[in-house]
Amino acid sequence: METTSSVVIAVALLAVSATGFGDDAQLLRGAAEVRDQALAENRAYETVAGLTSEVGPRLAGSDGDRAAVAWAITRLKALGFDRVTTEDVSVPRWERGTAVARIVAPFPQTLATVALGGSIGTPANGIEAPVIQVESLAELKTLNRAQVEGHIVYLPGRMQRSRDGSGYGIAVAKRYGGPVAAASLGAVAVVIRSAGTSNARLAHTGATTYIPGKPRIPGFAISNPDADLLEYQLATGRSVRLNLTSTARSLPSVRSANVVAEMTGKDPAAGLILLAAHLDSWDLGTGAIDDGAGVAIVTEAARQVRLAGVPLRTIRVVLYANEERAVSGANAYLQAHIEELPRHVVATEADLGAGKVWRLSARVNEQHWPRIKDWMPVFQPLGIELGNNESRGGADIAILGRNGVPFVSLSHDASNYFDYHHTASDTLDKINPGDLSQAVAAYSALAYILANRKDDLGRVPTAANTR
Amino acid sequence: METTSSVVIAVALLAVSATGFGDDAQLLRGAAEVRDQALAENRAYETVAGLTSEVGPRLAGSDGDRAAVAWAITRLKALGFDRVTTEDVSVPRWERGTAVARIVAPFPQTLATVALGGSIGTPANGIEAPVIQVESLAELKTLNRAQVEGHIVYLPGRMQRSRDGSGYGIAVAKRYGGPVAAASLGAVAVVIRSAGTSNARLAHTGATTYIPGKPRIPGFAISNPDADLLEYQLATGRSVRLNLTSTARSLPSVRSANVVAEMTGKDPAAGLILLAAHLDSWDLGTGAIDDGAGVAIVTEAARQVRLAGVPLRTIRVVLYANEERAVSGANAYLQAHIEELPRHVVATEADLGAGKVWRLSARVNEQHWPRIKDWMPVFQPLGIELGNNESRGGADIAILGRNGVPFVSLSHDASNYFDYHHTASDTLDKINPGDLSQAVAAYSALAYILANRKDDLGRVPTAANTR
Numbered sequence: 001m002e003t004t005s006s007v008v009i010a011v012a013l014l015a016v017s018a019t020g021f022g023d024d025a026q027l028l029r030g031a032a033e034v035r036d037q038a039l040a041e042n043r044a045y046e047t048v049a050g051l052t053s054e055v056g057p058r059l060a061g062s063d064g065d066r067a068a069v070a071w072a073i074t075r076l077k078a079l080g081f082d083r084v085t086t087e088d089v090s091v092p093r094w095e096r097g098t099a100v101a102r103i104v105a106p107f108p109q110t111l112a113t114v115a116l117g118g119s120i121g122t123p124a125n126g127i128e129a130p131v132i133q134v135e136s137l138a139e140l141k142t143l144n145r146a147q148v149e150g151h152i153v154y155l156p157g158r159m160q161r162s163r164d165g166s167g168y169g170i171a172v173a174k175r176y177g178g179p180v181a182a183a184s185l186g187a188v189a190v191v192i193r194s195a196g197t198s199n200a201r202l203a204h205t206g207a208t209t210y211i212p213g214k215p216r217i218p219g220f221a222i223s224n225p226d227a228d229l230l231e232y233q234l235a236t237g238r239s240v241r242l243n244l245t246s247t248a249r250s251l252p253s254v255r256s257a258n259v260v261a262e263m264t265g266k267d268p269a270a271g272l273i274l275l276a277a278h279l280d281s282w283d284l285g286t287g288a289i290d291d292g293a294g295v296a297i298v299t300e301a302a303r304q305v306r307l308a309g310v311p312l313r314t315i316r317v318v319l320y321a322n323e324e325r326a327v328s329g330a331n332a333y334l335q336a337h338i339e340e341l342p343r344h345v346v347a348t349e350a351d352l353g354a355g356k357v358w359r360l361s362a363r364v365n366e367q368h369w370p371r372i373k374d375w376m377p378v379f380q381p382l383g384i385e386l387g388n389n390e391s392r393g394g395a396d397i398a399i400l401g402r403n404g405v406p407f408v409s410l411s412h413d414a415s416n417y418f419d420y421h422h423t424a425s426d427t428l429d430k431i432n433p434g435d436l437s438q439a440v441a442a443y444s445a446l447a448y449i450l451a452n453r454k455d456d457l458g459r460v461p462t463a464a465n466t467r
Numbered sequence: 468m469e470t471t472s473s474v475v476i477a478v479a480l481l482a483v484s485a486t487g488f489g490d491d492a493q494l495l496r497g498a499a500e501v502r503d504q505a506l507a508e509n510r511a512y513e514t515v516a517g518l519t520s521e522v523g524p525r526l527a528g529s530d531g532d533r534a535a536v537a538w539a540i541t542r543l544k545a546l547g548f549d550r551v552t553t554e555d556v557s558v559p560r561w562e563r564g565t566a567v568a569r570i571v572a573p574f575p576q577t578l579a580t581v582a583l584g585g586s587i588g589t590p591a592n593g594i595e596a597p598v599i600q601v602e603s604l605a606e607l608k609t610l611n612r613a614q615v616e617g618h619i620v621y622l623p624g625r626m627q628r629s630r631d632g633s634g635y636g637i638a639v640a641k642r643y644g645g646p647v648a649a650a651s652l653g654a655v656a657v658v659i660r661s662a663g664t665s666n667a668r669l670a671h672t673g674a675t676t677y678i679p680g681k682p683r684i685p686g687f688a689i690s691n692p693d694a695d696l697l698e699y700q701l702a703t704g705r706s707v708r709l710n711l712t713s714t715a716r717s718l719p720s721v722r723s724a725n726v727v728a729e730m731t732g733k734d735p736a737a738g739l740i741l742l743a744a745h746l747d748s749w750d751l752g753t754g755a756i757d758d759g760a761g762v763a764i765v766t767e768a769a770r771q772v773r774l775a776g777v778p779l780r781t782i783r784v785v786l787y788a789n790e791e792r793a794v795s796g797a798n799a800y801l802q803a804h805i806e807e808l809p810r811h812v813v814a815t816e817a818d819l820g821a822g823k824v825w826r827l828s829a830r831v832n833e834q835h836w837p838r839i840k841d842w843m844p845v846f847q848p849l850g851i852e853l854g855n856n857e858s859r860g861g862a863d864i865a866i867l868g869r870n871g872v873p874f875v876s877l878s879h880d881a882s883n884y885f886d887y888h889h890t891a892s893d894t895l896d897k898i899n900p901g902d903l904s905q906a907v908a909a910y911s912a913l914a915y916i917l918a919n920r921k922d923d924l925g926r927v928p929t930a931a932n933t934r
Contacts, residue, residue: 056574056576107520107521200669200892201669201890224896225895228896229519424668425667425692428692428695428696429692
């Protein structure tokens with residue numbers, strides 16, 4: 001770390017001195033100092049190690065979820081936040097139970113599977129039916145009931161790997177929409193190829209959806225190697241029968257909480273900046289990259305700014321409840337803070353793992369966008385490039401954007417993120433401490449700028465943000 | 468494949484014409500042709516795809532094991548072998564059942580675990596005890612009974628990754644010897660860090676051993692991420708308690724079989740060459756790299772040689788039973804063929820996955836070793852270097868070596884092999900078809916030389932091979 005920091009500091013000073021910052025020169029010099037202070041020493045890894053090793057899985061509404069809230073309160077106080085509070089959130093509760101998938105014919109084999117999040121279970125003796133492979137939801141819509149009825153629909157779409165993680169949005173369509181679409185044609189269950197890039201024999205969970213009043217059938221994901229195996233057998237042209245069992249079930253909603261903590265700014269009239277991550281996780285792994293890393297990054301960024309002095313604006317960290325299943329915390333936060341919304345000068349969210357940050361983008365009022373480009377000398381030494389002004393924010397802050405709050409966003413390198421995300425392998429060892437420190441430095445510098453810059457970033461058209 | 472093949476052919480012809488082969492020039496030219504013929508087209512991937520997708524897991528004595536023998540007979544006949552026979556092998560039978568490991572205190576979490584192969588189970592209500600971390604078997608021997616008694620012994624040794632796979636031999640010592648050593652000091656169970664390099668949350672199985680008349684305790688492996696988690700909690704200095712449950716059990720031995728198939732040579736007096744792989748696999752994956760790849764490679768090498776014409780010597784492929792738990796097939800083969808042993812001119816074994824071959828080594832009578840160097844122009848175009856004359860052969864042919872039979876061995880690149888080996892992730896997708904073809908080409912060329920070379924490779928001192 002020491003060597004790396006020294007190099008970065010040298011490059012950064014050069015960059016700052018070689019460009020004219022105009023009015024913001026002092027601000028950006030301060031940001032560069034906070035960046036390098038964070039690179040030299042930060043407690044983010046310690047934070048995520050604690051959350052994953054002492055709490056671990058924390059599915060909304062579970063014992064782990066409650067333990068995580070208690071852990072977060074203790075941790076945030078220890079990190080020096082001024083105010084640490086919780087805000088009630090009602091969360092739908094779901095239990096995974098056990099899932100078993102077996103090829104019964106033509107060549108019997110057991111497949112590594114998980115229930116899709118929120119799925120109903122099967123009857124106790126399971127579901128056994130022939131499999132029909134349907135390439136996409138679009139193709140499924142072209143089929144008629146006679147072709148699908150009584151079958152298990154298998155959706156094989158494979159996620160493509162990329163730095164920006166854009167393949168995920170495509171791959172999850174079948175996970176969200178598969179059960180409803182197949183049920184409408186009389187299918188008895190849906191099996192999808194995991195919406196992830198892992199070659200491990202661990203299936204990828206994540207939420208599926210039902211529509212009130214429409215038929216519900218169970219949804220399963222099988223791992224990529226198991227999808228290959230199933231497709232091999234289907235490709236023989238022989239009838240393939242699957243037997244599926246799942247004890248997944250929904251239970252009455254329970255109370256969870258958003259954890260809200262602040263580093264109070266000098267000027268109450270200057271409003272606040274909101275740093276978001278989510279405290280809940282799926283139940284299979286220990287939630288290290290999703291989103292223990294985000295929790296560690298945003299709490300540490302706030303701390304790093306405060307270490308450099310009391311900021312102009314208050315920095316509010318919100319660790320949201322139940323992002324994974326229903327963004328319950330985000331909805332509850334908006335309701336609770338709707339009157340206070342004008343004080344929210346800007347929001348940023350960390351929920352794409354612990355990879356190096358490679359891009360800075362935003363969603364600010366167009367007249368402010370050119371000013372953001374001036375910040376790049378602070379970020380370029382970290383290898384970060386300028387994106388565009390079309391950031392979607394993140395799952396938890398999206399609703400703030402739809403209500404006019406601007407975003408500034410940092411994109412993590414997500415090339416390997418979907419090898420682990422939403423699987424049992426989302427564990428601490430997937431976080432590279434050096435990459436995490438780079439991300440903490442980037443968020444710290446950004447938070448410093450946002451919290452100390454005199455001007456705000458305007459409001460964004462609410463229509464534009466609802467797309 | 469076509470492009471690659473053309474390049475290799477060009478390089479190979481150059482190499483052959485630029486060196487003086489002496490008496491063997493024609494032989495080596497033929498070997499180069501077989502090599503390139505195999506590179507251009509071979510059926511090895513098809514073979515391993517069939518074995519893994521149609522049979523899958525085939526633990527000795529299981530239904531899968533029987534299905535594999537039937538599959539192999541059909542497949543070998545289809546590939547054109549002259550004689551396809553089975554030879555009875557008695558195999559010890561063991562069932563894994565289910566294994567659960569939970570940290571009870573200080574921070575409850577469930578760990579991904581498997582029973583070590585051959586381990587006894589736990590009482591139905593499990594074993595719960597405090598954990599003592601012991602760095603190695605050597606350190607365990609320095610402890611006294613009072614320190615260990617009533618504890619679960621945790622052995623953390625981490626396998627080192629390398630091209631030659633040499634880290635495995637070190638890492639498995641704790642797996643083989645841990646339960647006996649810990650039981651002798653009154654431990655109630657042993658938990659090891661998986662003897663593999665995977666970062667997936669899948670534990671690595673493999674055989675453990677007991678000593679008749681000595682105390683037996685159950686053995687478990689936990690995945691590398693779970694080992695990190697356990698070590699984090701142990702490092703807090705607080706007492707760590709584990710709860711372990713396993714329904715593993717041994718059953719009476721059953722009959723399995725070695726599958727033996729030949730491409731008959733021209734001259735019965737010239738003896739035979741033996742190409743070895745093992746047909747059984749562990750039960751967690753589908754046995755693609757261990758050892759479906761070997762099965763595919765050696766059967767295809769024999770076929771490629773035969774495609775070029777009837778060889779001088781008979782090529783005997785032996786697909787051994789139960790390599791994994793007790794090399795039962797190797798022992799049975801020796802007993803059944805002890806009289807015929809002098810006819811075994813040389814043996815080679817493929818049991819290190821489907822990675823590219825990078826080294827040719829041997830264990831032949833010293834006076835023959837210099838001649839093997841002359842073969843390298845055939846192998847160098849494949850990127851294969853010359854090793855030494857100290858090959859250990861492989862698990863199944865080692866016993867032949869101890870009885871004087873020479874080896875010539877090809878080493879696969881094992882850098883990634885132990886990411887999948889003995890885990891649920893040992894599946895077809897881990898085989899790169901291009902790498903597999905390179906290996907098939909290497910084995911085909913080697914088999915051509917060994918089967919057609921007039922001179923034999925002598926006998927090796929039996930004492931030297933027992934080390």
